[in-house]
Amino acid sequence: MNMLNDYQRELIHREIDGANTPEESAEVRELVATQPEALSLMTNLQSLDSLFREVPYREPSPHMRQAIYNAMSVRSAQVNTQTITGWAAQLWNGVLNFMGELMLTKKVLIGATTAVAAIAIIGYAIVGYPPSVYDAGTIGSGDGMGGVEQAGRYHGVKKTDADVTLSSPEIQALLQNDQVLKLVKSEVFHEVMRNDAYRLLLSSDAYRVLLSNDAFRILLQSDAYQQLQSSAAYQQLQSSAAYQQLQSSAAYQQLQSSAAYQQLQSSAAFHDLMANSSYREVMSSAAYRELSANQAYHDVMVSSAFQQLMSSAAFRELSMNAAFRELSSSAAFRELSMNAAFRELSSSAAFREVSMSAAFRELSANEAYRGVMSSEAFRVLESSAAFRELSHDAAMSQAFLAEASRAQE
Amino acid sequence: MDNAPAANDDLDRALVRRFLDGERAAGDELVNRYHRSVFNVALRMLGNVQDAEDVTQTTFGNAFEALDSYDPTYRFFSWIYRMTVNESLNTLKRRRNVVSLDGSFDVPAPDAISQSAAEAEERVGSALMELKPDDRAVVVLRHFVSFSYEEISDALGVPVKTVKSRLFTARERLRQSLLVASA
Numbered sequence: 001m002n003m004l005n006d007y008q009r010e011l012i013h014r015e016i017d018g019a020n021t022p023e024e025s026a027e028v029r030e031l032v033a034t035q036p037e038a039l040s041l042m043t044n045l046q047s048l049d050s051l052f053r054e055v056p057y058r059e060p061s062p063h064m065r066q067a068i069y070n071a072m073s074v075r076s077a078q079v080n081t082q083t084i085t086g087w088a089a090q091l092w093n094g095v096l097n098f099m100g101e102l103m104l105t106k107k108v109l110i111g112a113t114t115a116v117a118a119i120a121i122i123g124y125a126i127v128g129y130p131p132s133v134y135d136a137g138t139i140g141s142g143d144g145m146g147g148v149e150q151a152g153r154y155h156g157v158k159k160t161d162a163d164v165t166l167s168s169p170e171i172q173a174l175l176q177n178d179q180v181l182k183l184v185k186s187e188v189f190h191e192v193m194r195n196d197a198y199r200l201l202l203s204s205d206a207y208r209v210l211l212s213n214d215a216f217r218i219l220l221q222s223d224a225y226q227q228l229q230s231s232a233a234y235q236q237l238q239s240s241a242a243y244q245q246l247q248s249s250a251a252y253q254q255l256q257s258s259a260a261y262q263q264l265q266s267s268a269a270f271h272d273l274m275a276n277s278s279y280r281e282v283m284s285s286a287a288y289r290e291l292s293a294n295q296a297y298h299d300v301m302v303s304s305a306f307q308q309l310m311s312s313a314a315f316r317e318l319s320m321n322a323a324f325r326e327l328s329s330s331a332a333f334r335e336l337s338m339n340a341a342f343r344e345l346s347s348s349a350a351f352r353e354v355s356m357s358a359a360f361r362e363l364s365a366n367e368a369y370r371g372v373m374s375s376e377a378f379r380v381l382e383s384s385a386a387f388r389e390l391s392h393d394a395a396m397s398q399a400f401l402a403e404a405s406r407a408q409e
Numbered sequence: 410m411d412n413a414p415a416a417n418d419d420l421d422r423a424l425v426r427r428f429l430d431g432e433r434a435a436g437d438e439l440v441n442r443y444h445r446s447v448f449n450v451a452l453r454m455l456g457n458v459q460d461a462e463d464v465t466q467t468t469f470g471n472a473f474e475a476l477d478s479y480d481p482t483y484r485f486f487s488w489i490y491r492m493t494v495n496e497s498l499n500t501l502k503r504r505r506n507v508v509s510l511d512g513s514f515d516v517p518a519p520d521a522i523s524q525s526a527a528e529a530e531e532r533v534g535s536a537l538m539e540l541k542p543d544d545r546a547v548v549v550l551r552h553f554v555s556f557s558y559e560e561i562s563d564a565l566g567v568p569v570k571t572v573k574s575r576l577f578t579a580r581e582r583l584r585q586s587l588l589v590a591s592a
Contacts, residue, residue: 058458059445069437
């Protein structure tokens with residue numbers, strides 16, 4: 001029996017792939033007819049090919065296709081690349097979701113406050129004022145839902161190095177980059193960070209729709225979050241007057257007594273959620289959707305009691321708490337920005353709505369914004385490998401933005 | 410299994426141009442043409458539905474972000490599949506950093522497919538995951554998208570000779586694991 005040489009073996013493979021000329025195919029037929037090894041190889045490769053053909057073609061979920069369409073819409077409508085403000089928006093979205101979801105748990109206020117603390121840190125890093133989307137001076141702020149009032153600037157607790165986790169060599173290198181520092185210290189960058197249009201965007205109704213997403217479930221399961229809940233600051237917050245006031249507010253009571261909330265709380269799925277299981281079931285339930293769309297829920301978020309809570313000393317202490325910092329720098333938080341739900345959020349219809357909003361258009365058209373986008377410093381930054389890496393990591397983005405805030409100071 | 414869209418370079422280029430000119434429907438058409446096959450390539454590369462959906466979304470996201478820098482002298486479908494494979498390889502790398510093994514096949518069979526199809530998928534999927542990712546990419550593009558050697562070469566950015574070498578080596582391994590071992 002002759003052994004097949006490399007050329008003959010390749011001929012047989014090529015025959016399977018339909019890549020042979022008629023002459024080469026004739027050569028293969030001759031080989032198969034005369035050499036058992038060739039026949040065996042040919043038969044095996046044909047069987048293999050048949051087996052591949054038996055594998056069914058899988059249909060992706062319609063949900064995924066819609067997410068792609070939406071992402072495309074956003075990208076075609078807004079600035080064409082991932083920008084610093086893009087990160088900021090994504091971070092906001094994720095944290096706002098975090099807040100919205102935690103409002104549904106039994107740890108209602110504390111969970112929300114934890115999320116608000118996250119917003120405080122991230123938002124302060126971005127715009128240097130209390131970052132609630134329901135803050136005074138924003139559309140839909142306070143007790144009413146309409147009108148634009150003069151914003152009162154807030155000077156939060158000054159950040160220290162300890163507030164920012166710079167554990168990654170990449171982010172450290174990035175922050176030592178002259179071009180990056182030049183950018184974050186530039187007046188035009190500061191102007192955007194202070195820009196009213198940007199703040200209007202963050203306070204728009206469209207953003208509220210984003211609250212109904214499930215992007216933060218991983219956070220709920222993290223050890224850091226558990227640690228936060230058992231911290232002294234947490235306990236102090238629980239006993240604070242502001243917290244008590246919020247709990248006794250009409251809006252909060254209305255939320256708790258709403259049919260949708262009761263229905264959700266009494267569902268089996270909700271109990272599973274408390275044990276950190278079946279989370280997706282809850283998120284996809286009609287009850288959850290009903291609740292998240294409930295006006296009472298939104299009323300809580302805009303109530304004066306909630307505003308007071310946010311400005312309380314206890315809240316500030318919580319935001320400075322080591323456990324909270326651990327949470328915000330945890331792997332779970334980083335995972336948040338990388339998981340499918342988070343990406344889905346950023347490509348959601350709600351996000352699209354935001355990108356189409358007048359506030360966003362105003363921001364995009366703003367001279368200061370355009371100045372940053374077209375600056376040489378930004379182009380250098382954007383094309384760097386570190387930037388690209390950073391743009392996929394929430395924790396690093398947060399660290400960068402915090403650094404930007406420090407540079408601002 | 411080959412339901413990849415028929416290559417139509419002129420159509421693809423026209424759609425890209427129209428999308429860049431602001432016609433949203435052209436982008437929808439591009440997604441409609443390729444999202445299934447991109448998802449299936451990612452699925453066979455990764456052996457996991459969720460990861461494959463993530464990669465598909467990321468691929469299209471990256472593609473639309475970079476569309477204005479797309480060079481129409483290259484074929485769009487090679488470009489999009491190249492992005493898909495690269496994103497899949499990145500996902501595999503990230504996965505390796507988290508878990509010790511990346512060779513598991515975790516694709517639950519839907520009710521709609523026959524038992525024999527489900528078994529074929531399980532067998533082929535598991536065997537694919539035993540291949541080196543670079544070899545797997547060649548097999549996937551050849552057998553699941555019906556790419557020619559030259560198209561695989563374009564998509565992966567490697568010489569045709571390398572494509573053949575990887576394909577033949579991979580098939581030998583698959584032959585051993587799927588046919589000889591089970592005989």
